Amino acid sequence: MASEQELQRLAARQHGLATRSQLTKLGFSRHQIEARVMSHRWRRAAPSVYDVAPGSIDERRALHAAVLSSGGLSSHRSAAALHELIDRPPLKPELVVAGATFPRTLDASVHRSRTIGPKDRTRIDGIDTTSVLRTLLDLGTVVDQMTLSLAVNRAIVTRKTTVLRLLAVVDVGPRMGQRGIGPLRGVLDHFRIDREACESKLESLLDEAVAAQRLPTHRQHRASVAGRRYRMDFAWPDHMVFVEVDGLAEHTERRAFDRDRRRQNDLVAAGWLPLRYTWTDLTQRPDEVVAEIVAVLTTRAR
Incomplete structure (x- = not known):
């Protein structure tokens, strides 16, 4: 006998959707x-997928239906939107499937891949998607390089990944046969240069303000x-005060973050007082930054 309660629970997990095989298992x-x-x-x-709660509104339903119908994963721009790496999903769901078999009438942009491993998979809001x-x-x-x-x-x-992990993907990429290796490598090369330039510029801004x-x-x-x-x-050694400038992507590596915290704790334990400033501080309120430093130095001199 068909179970309505189990169907409701299934639909709640799948944006109001159920596949034909799932419905059959439930007794329909x-x-x-x-x-x-x-x-x-x-x-x-979608082919072999049913909306069993058609009165409700769910913007991710079309994507989830396409994923369930194809047996693949949300990918490319659809996955990037789920991971909140881009602001808007594509107009048509974007998927990746292993092999060449998927419903031909599926209203989606389907990419084929022979290299979908366990580490390439995750789930967001109940939707199977690429990592x-x-x-x-x-x-x-x-997408273009800027995007x-x-x-x-x-x-x-947002600490969803690190530069080191991305570099590792680029290094093993040729063995995976991925066309995206070149664009990603180019972005990472620019990222390293931009980060170093940003940190140098920040130090120069503070130097000028001081x-x-x-x-x-x-x-x-x-x-x-x-x-x-x-x-x-x-640093102002006589006052035991030091200032650090943090770049836009400062401490993106976990070990670097931990190392910096240990360093700061050691210095604080030895009597040093840290002050930290960002790009926004030094570009939008440099005079206030210097005034804060002077106030701290004055207090420490007493």
């Missing part, structure tokens, strides 16, 4: 399925603390 006969479609209680959402790494690799084949660069930066800044106020400072000051040698961007 072919005749019952067709009868509900004919009576408009259900509607066909962040695989998504960025695929994305480079369908890919923004997606890579979002993935790193010099404009005739505030003497020590650049790249080194101190030995807890048996370790640390370098500080700007």
Whole structure:
């Protein structure tokens, strides 16, 4: 006997959708399925996929229906939107399938791949989709470099991945036969250059702001603390105060993040006071930054 309660639970997990095989397992006969479609209680959402809650609104339903129908994964721009790496999904669902078999009447952009491994798969909001790494690799084949660069930066800044992991994907890419290797490698090369340039520019901005106020400072000051040698961007040793500038993608590697926290904790334990400033601080309020530094130095001098 068909189970309505189990159907409701299934539909809740799948954006109001159910496949023919799932309905059969729940006890619905072919005749019952067709009868509900004919009576408009259900509607066909994709080949062998039914919308069993047609009154509700769900913007991801078309994508999920295409994934269920094809047996593939949400990919490329559709996956990038699910991972929140781009702002808008494509007008037509984008999928990747293993091999060449999928419903020919499926209203979706379908990419074929022979290299979909376990690490390439994940699930977001109940939808089977490509992993962040695989998504960025695929994305480079369908978007321009600027869009890919923004997606890579979002993935790193939101800690969905790291530069090291992306570089590892690029290194093994040729063995995977991926066309997206070249675009991703190009973005990563620019990312490294841009990050270094950004950090250098930030230090220059602070240097200019400090010099404009005739505030003497020590650049790249080194101190030995807890048996370790640390370098500080700007320091006032007599006051035990130092300033660090953080780039747009600072500490994108977990080990670098942990190392920086340990370094700062060691310096604080030794009596140093840290001040940190970002690109926004130094480009939008440089005078306030210097005033804050002067105020701290004045307090520490008492």
